[in-house]
Amino acid sequence: MACRADTELQPPSFEPPLLSEQINQTEEEQLAVEPDVIPDVTLKVEGESFYVNRGRLALQSPYFRALFFGCGVESSRRRIEIKGVNVEHFRILMEHSRTCNLALDRNNVLEILRTADYLQLEGARLLCSKFLERELHLSNCVGMMAFAWQLGCSQLYTAARQVVLTHFSAVYTQEDFLSLSKESIADLLASDDLTIMKDDLALEAVLRWVAFDPKREEHFLELIELVRPESLSLPFLTELLTRMKSSDHRAQLICKLNQYFPASWSMGRSVRRTRAGETLFVLGGFPKTFFLNPPNLARQFL
Known part of the structure; x- marks a missing residue:
């Protein structure tokens, strides 16, 4: 499937499903990181400062690679402001980039996934997708399918779509179905x-x-x-x-x-x-x- 749908094809967002599990360790092979890498740039999000290493983040994300080593003015700055993201979600993702541990719960997983998608942190994005796959249910599979399509999460989309196809008689009457x-x-x-x-x-x-x-x-x-x-x-x-x-x-x-x-x-x-x-x-x-x-x-x- 295409990684992203255009405006007409994007299904609407949906209410977060009830999630009960928490992930503290990654399940997929992650990029090896050095524990004592020296921070060399400050990122500011909603007034809070994060001291990070350019090289490590650049290896994990095309977004940061372009930000730090591209042709923009930010590449020469020691302090860079990141706009459009929530500071709490950003903090969790920066912790993941440093330790490979990602704390997900029923209240934050969707927004963490959106933020990881925005910042192109593929490792965290994959973990969020796997988390949501395990939480698929008749009550959320239609909305989850639309949400996954919107963010280009192909594995989550495929899993949610299969639940919809298998239980079509139970889900076509849902309100989310009307928004597809x-x-x-x-x-x-x-x-x-x-x-x-x-x-x-x-x-x-x-x-x-x-x-x-x-x-x-x-x-x-x-x-x-x-x-x-x-x-x-x-x-x-x-x-x-x-x-x-x-x-x-x-x-x-x-x-x-x-x-x-x-x-x-x-x-x-x-x-x-x-x-x-x-x-x-x-x-x-x-x-x-x-x-x-x-x-x-x-x-x-x-």
């Missing part, structure tokens, strides 16, 4: 790892996501292309027909689907996901594949 980007929704629906018995849930998820914001209606037919019509159940389709008489936004979307059928639905080009499926009914001992055909949804079932 169109690209994220499409990625989930297209995945062969999407674990759903019927595509009723996939279609319901699309309707819910699009109905949340009227501006999303332009994406409706594109996302519907990713729903497998042969895996829709007859009771669910019957329910869709009854909704057409309603006046809410979802009913309008269903009417739009009735009018503009996706090409893949009418031509039977959809590809089954690698999962267990259910046939709608059986005739003469052979499963019948049920495709919706234009020009009218109601004509197929009434």
Whole structure:
């Protein structure tokens, strides 16, 4: 995946999950540091001074490498002010840079990760990501997936995405799901790892996501292309027909689907996901594949 999404693709932030563990020792191989390196520069953050060694920080971070040894005016200064970071989080990261110990808890891990990302301290960033991976849960996996994508944490993103795909039926009703980007929704629906018995849930998820914001209606037919019509159940389709008489936004979307059928639905080009499926009914001992055909949804079932 791309390391960073542009403004349109960035999912929103989310409330910190409940974290219970603390890391005092690193789990990944860290850059060896000299215990008695002499500080040669002062960094000031929110009025507090930190005495550090340029060479050691430069080895650990491209940010500091450019700051200390680049072409900017800071490279010749002995006192440099760092803006845009919290002093408490900065202190923890400077301790990690010196000792390789990173103190993480349920209250600071997200902000430590953001700060480490800003300062390009990859070792601390990786530890925060590993910490959050172990705390993935149904209640936070959607938000964590969006958060990881926003910061370009590929391993955390992959782990959170897998939880979402595995427990899609439990998470698509969450508020965080409504804040995902169109690209994220499409990625989930297209995945062969999407674990759903019927595509009723996939279609319901699309309707819910699009109905949340009227501006999303332009994406409706594109996302519907990713729903497998042969895996829709007859009771669910019957329910869709009854909704057409309603006046809410979802009913309008269903009417739009009735009018503009996706090409893949009418031509039977959809590809089954690698999962267990259910046939709608059986005739003469052979499963019948049920495709919706234009020009009218109601004509197929009434």
